[in-house]
Structure formats: C-alpha cells, structure tokens
Amino acid sequence: MKIDIVTLFPEICRAPLSESIMKRAQEKGIVELHIHNLRDWTTDKHHIVDDAPFGGGQGMVMKPEPIFAAVEDLKRQTSRAQSKIENRESKIILMSPAGRCLDQKLAAEVSRESHLIVVCGHYEGVDHRVIEHLVDMEISIGDYVLTNGAIAAVVLVDAIVRLLPGALGHERSAIDDSFSHESSGLEAPQYTRPAEFRGWQVPDVLLSGNHAEIAKWRKEQAIKRTKQNRPDLLS
Numbered sequence: 001m002k003i004d005i006v007t008l009f010p011e012i013c014r015a016p017l018s019e020s021i022m023k024r025a026q027e028k029g030i031v032e033l034h035i036h037n038l039r040d041w042t043t044d045k046h047h048i049v050d051d052a053p054f055g056g057g058q059g060m061v062m063k064p065e066p067i068f069a070a071v072e073d074l075k076r077q078t079s080r081a082q083s084k085i086e087n088r089e090s091k092i093i094l095m096s097p098a099g100r101c102l103d104q105k106l107a108a109e110v111s112r113e114s115h116l117i118v119v120c121g122h123y124e125g126v127d128h129r130v131i132e133h134l135v136d137m138e139i140s141i142g143d144y145v146l147t148n149g150a151i152a153a154v155v156l157v158d159a160i161v162r163l164l165p166g167a168l169g170h171e172r173s174a175i176d177d178s179f180s181h182e183s184s185g186l187e188a189p190q191y192t193r194p195a196e197f198r199g200w201q202v203p204d205v206l207l208s209g210n211h212a213e214i215a216k217w218r219k220e221q222a223i224k225r226t227k228q229n230r231p232d233l234l235s
Contacts, residue, residue: 004035004074004118006036006118007036007150010036012151013154017154021158021168022157022158048063049063061126064127064134067126067134078115093137093156095138096138096140096149097140098138102155120150122149186222188218
C-alpha cells in the first residue's frame with residue numbers, strides 16, 4: 001500500500017509514524033508512506049492556503065486550488081510509477097469532523113485500497129468544492145473537533161497499517177483486537193508476570209494450562225468488560 005498525507009503540519013505526522021510498528025512496516029516494504037506540505041503546491045510568493053469565507057463568518061477556509069493541485073499531482077506520480085497490472089484508482093480521503101466516524105470496520109475497508117491520499121483539514125474546514133468534486137470519502141476520528149486534521153490522519157494511518165499482512169508480529173493480533181469482526185466487542189483482560197503483584201493475583205484459570213477453560217474465561221470476561229464500558233456494542 002502507498003499512502004500520501006497532505007498537511008500544513010508535516011512534523012505532526014512524521015514523529016508518530018516513524019516509530020514502532022509504523023516504522024517496521026515501512027522498513028519491510030509493507031507500506032510506502034510520504035508526508036507532504038500543502039504549501040508546496042501554492043503559486044503565490046506568500047504560500048497562502050486559506051481565505052475568508054463567502055457570506056461572512058468567523059475563521060478561515062482552506063482554498064481549493066492548492067488541494068486540487070496536490071491531489072492531482074500525487075495521482076499522476078502514482079499512476080506513472082505503477083504497472084498496468086497494479087494500477088488502481090487512488091482513494092482520496094479528507095480528515096474532517098463532519099465525516100464518517102472511524103471504526104474497525106471502516107479501517108479494514110480502507111486497508112484494502114492500494115493508494116490513499118489523505119488530505120488534512122484545518123481552520124474552519126475546506127472549500128466545499130473539494131468535497132463535492134475531489135474527495136471520495138470524509139473520515140472523522142470522533143465526535144469532537146481537533147486543532148487540525150494531521151493528528152486525525154496519524155490515527156487513521158496507524159489503524160490501517162496495523163491491519164496490513166505482516167505489519168504485526170502475530171497474524172492473529174489484529175483479529176483478536178477489540179472491535180474486530182470476530183470479537184464484536186472489547187478484548188478480555190490481559191495479564192503477565194509476576195503472577196502476584198502487591199497481593200493481587202492473576203486469575204487461576206490463566207495459570208491452569210487448560211486452553212478450553214481459558215478460552216471460555218476470556219469470552220465471559222470480554223462480554224463483562226463490554227457491558228461495563230461499551231454496552232452500546234452489545235445492542
């Protein structure tokens with residue numbers, strides 16, 4: 001998979017996406033990640049990317065020209081680099097609080113794409129012509145507003161990349177995650193050594209070696225934990 005992130009704040013994306021699993025996935029060639037500064041596609045000497053909204057109102061709106069230029073340029077670059085067999089349409093995503101809420105199902109859906117161009121919103125949003133005529137999908141990471149979309153883009157990319165084959169150390173790790181299709185709820189509690197810490201014991205069943213009983217316990221605990229923290233997942 002290839003991912004291009006277009007943002008006004010590249011450094012916000014670079015640090016978290018250059019560590020741990022994200023770093024190893026890039027080193028292993030599982031994902032090709034590029035982070036771009038939107039101002040590189042401006043044509044004026046001041047690199048202006050925003051303007052006041054028509055009709056009045058507070059804040060500034062991101063202009064359509066640099067966004068269209070950036071996306072169209074990145075699509076051309078990718079098209080030239082791909083063979084005819086590999087060539088598929090790029091998926092253009094806008095990080096926006098007005099978008100479809102990110103969940104595990106959506107992350108899995110997007111992870112099947114071959115090329116993503118992730119545009120990070122900012123200010124009071126983007127000129128709506130970007131949404132109408134350029135973007136394939138708007139995605140939000142929750143019902144709240146962030147200072148900019150670069151933070152949200154990092155969350156999206158992390159959720160996607162960890163689902164790619166070979167990204168995690170164990171193939172069942174993503175399957176066993178909370179919110180996965182197989183679990184349909186939260187994960188069961190996890191414990192590690194020491195078996196006793198400050199008088200608190202690890203449940204005996206986990207030390208028994210009885211895999212059937214352990215599986216049963218984990219299923220029961222997962223349901224209990226989901227009822228306590230996210231009962232909406234069981235409705």
